[in-house]
Amino acid sequence: MPKLIHVNTLPACDTCDGVARYDVKSKQGPWGYFCDPCFKVRGIGLGTGLGQELIAGAPYPNAKPVIKPTTKREIQYTLEDLHAMIDESVLDSTPCPHCHCTQRVEPDACDYTCHECGNGTVSSPLVAAGLI
Numbered sequence: 227m228p229k230l231i232h233v234n235t236l237p238a239c240d241t242c243d244g245v246a247r248y249d250v251k252s253k254q255g256p257w258g259y260f261c262d263p264c265f266k267v268r269g270i271g272l273g274t275g276l277g278q279e280l281i282a283g284a285p286y287p288n289a290k291p292v293i294k295p296t297t298k299r300e301i302q303y304t305l306e307d308l309h310a311m312i313d314e315s316v317l318d319s320t321p322c323p324h325c326h327c328t329q330r331v332e333p334d335a336c337d338y339t340c341h342e343c344g345n346g347t348v349s350s351p352l353v354a355a356g357l358i
C-alpha cells in the first residue's frame with residue numbers, strides 16, 4: 227500500500243476545522259481524516275494498515291508521473307478535459323518524463339524538447355491521447 231495518496235482537494239479534518247493531511251487509523255480504532263496536529267494526537271503512524279498521507283493536486287513532482295506521453299493507455303485526462311483543450315490556442319503539455327515540469331505548448335505539439343532539463347520531451351495532451 228502506498229504511503230501517499232493523491233487527492234484533488236484535501237478533505238476536512240474529522241475532529242477539528244483544519245484541513246486533513248492524513249487518512250489514518252486512529253488510536254481509538256476507527257479510520258478518519260486528520261490534520262497535522264490531530265494526526266500527532268490521534269494517529270498511530272503511516273504505512274500498511276495504519277494510514278496514508280494525503281497529497282493535493284497532480285501526482286508530481288514528488289512522485290513518478292502517471293502520464294507518459296508515449297503510452298496512450300495511461301493518459302489521465304478525461305475526454306471532457308481534452309475537448310475543452312481543443313478550443314485553446316496553447317495548452318499545458320504532458321509532464322516531462324525527466325524533470326516532471328509542464329510547459330505551454332500548441333495543441334499539435336509532439337515530442338518537444340523539455341525547456342527545463344533538455345533531456346525529456348513533452349507533447350500536447352491532445353497528441354498524447356491520440357485525438358489529433
Ligand SMILES: [Zn+2]
Pocket residue numbers: 239240241242243244260261262263264265
Ligand atoms: Zn484536526
Ligand SMILES: [Zn+2]
Pocket residue numbers: 322323324325326327340341342343344345346
Ligand atoms: Zn524536463
